[in-house]
Amino acid sequence: MMTFFPKTNIDFLKYRKVYFTISALIFVVGIYLFATKGLNMGVDFTGGTMVQVKFEQTVDMAKVREALTQTGSESELQSYGDNTYAVREKGTEGNIDEVQARVEKALDTLNVPYVVQQTNFVGPSVGQDMTERAVWAIILSLVFIIIYVAFRFSNILWGTSGVIALFHDLFVMAVAFAITQREIDLVVVAAFLTVAGFSINDTIVIFDRIRENMRLHPRASLGELINLSINETLSRTVITSITVVGSLFILYFFGGEALNSFSFAMLVGCICGFYTTVALTTPLVYVWTHGGESRETTPAAAPSRKAAEAPKVQKEEHPAPAQAAGPSKKSVRKSRRNRR
């Protein structure tokens, strides 16, 4: 039997403060980047015109840029490699034929033969519509995921943790796009949503294991159960990540320009998703269930907890370090246990 991880017993929860700090840092840096650099939204969303040309010989990007300044309008130049350039005019309401003619006239001055490979014109109303659709798709997906997970695991807290983990993945992807200033188009939005699906997939595999282990080890504390479950599923997490990330690498390097942004987004999302699965989702469940470590057991809460649960739980070797924050959370816990 070939194994990368024979049998691990890592205390993942121990370092939760480190994970939370890392994520908080990413969050701060991300917000800063969004505020300063911003996201490079494509003409799909801003509206505008894009003309993509391929030169038959090598042309210096600076020269192309210089030629384009003659058009007298605000245009952005992006290199796709392989002598392929995209010229964009965002938010213009002008006709694509005018813009294309203007761009072609400017490029003709370079005296290098080229072909127009692709042109896009998106009117402002369409761009707005696309943005609305994308936002709705994301919001609805998240809401349905929370509902489904809450339903399957009888606990809204787990569903919410899963969605926060997912949001974390999407946030990191957005940060990667802010850093690289890659353009966000419709295909990239598809990548974001796929990562959302993957992220929740990983979360569910671990939640499923915790649910099972709760049945198998009724006396174990939540912390123990979480650590056990992450360790038990670690092998699967690694193998699946290897296959997914591996195939994405191939798509990224050999998939051609059309798949490039997509696979870049997916790569960032999946690698981040691997980290999130291990380091964020379940620690969040842990911290939330125990209402944070600062809350020590309150005398008033302790007896009621005992009364609410079956007598055998009283012998628990590792009682939870803190009580649930309030009666509502306790009842959620109780209902989960009653499902066994």
Place this chain on the structure above:
Amino acid sequence: MSKSLAIKWIVIIVILLGSMALIYPNYRWYSKPNAEREKLEALGERPQRILNLGLDLRGGSSLLLELDVSKLSDREPLNEAMARAIEIIRNRIDQYGVGETSITRQGEKWILVQLPGVANPAAAEALIGKTAMLEFHIVKNDTTAAEKAIAKLESMDEPYDQDGALKPEIAKLLPEGYTIFRTKDGGYNVVDKVAKVTGADLDDAHLTMYGENGYPEVAFSFNAEGAKKFGQLTGSNIGKQLAIVLDNTIQSAPVVQSRITKEGRISGTFTLEEARQLTIVLKAGALPAPVRIIEKRTIGPTLGEDSIKSGLGASLYALLAILLFMIIYYKWAGFIADTALVLNLVLLLAVMSYFSATLTVPGIAGIILSLAMAIDANVLIIERMREEKLLGKPIPTIIQLGYDKAWSAIFDSNITTIIVGCCLLQFGTGPVKGFAVTLIIGLTVSLFTAVFVTRAMYEMILTSNPKEISL
């Protein structure tokens, strides 16, 4: 072999054969050379149930049109107007002779026109965009008010506002019931505001190569009612100028020599192509309201080919890498997972062919991702079996528990991803929709192949009472 296992295998084999039968027409079609496919497409002899290639893969242009609802007649409900507009655009394009065009309504007042591989998108665009409002107005230039208005108008840069209506300062100079149209050569004519006869009364139109001035002309004939109305109009206005107005521009304004009923012609300084397009749009009828192009995407055929080549190549390498990795890491269990994966791909393509789904670049990505989820399902199962094996359980129990314990995780994760796919399908447009379709079909198929089929294979192995299980 038990009876239930035999039934399982019969189901699997029937599905496999059915899938191959569905995929075969694709192979036949796409192995034909490009030119032959185009010829057959123009003849409308393209097989029905095969995969379509999206514009990003085959090249072409896509236009999104917006119907100007404010110009709709009050009597026509929006839905009817949209259906009519789509029908008219389809007629125009069909007469122009472009293969496999898809024209669909999008949202409330948008129409999406997809023209695969059109060599001259500008011509097609001009054809679609023409409102083709043909009207006949009697010219009334001979009043002092009209002369004053035209004099004032010629001093202005732009006498019409954005909607094409006459600006108020001009309109107020004119008596009630009159308006001014621009002529093709840049002049202006005052005419009766209400057109007595319009293009809606036309019966037919055809192209005349050499008209009076050597320019091509468009000859037309009226239907019975149109002939009656046109007869009245011309009969009572002999000696006056009749303006032939197309889309608010006077094409020509000949003097009415006699009462005309059935036939007429539009002459002007048309080029042959202009005259040809005019004939087509007059035949197909006028749009219920003007349309405006609000989105236009054109992808050159070479770029499409490049996308196919590199996209398919990379996807194939990715697939091979996954297959190889699984066999190396999981041995026989990996082989079984691989078989299920290939079957997954076959089924997916078969289902897509059956629904004539359109394959786009994001669609290919959707396939890859559903395959990755299928692999994940098998990884979950095999890892579970490994755990049970380490506990020293007998082989049938290992397999039984492996599936039982992995099932809930596989089911939940597939369902949540399908939920995401459905949200994408509901709100996505074009390329994103293609992605969602392949993802949803792929995941549904993978629940069958990655769980049901692999299990049947293990059960098959169990019938020979193996001593060892290779995981």
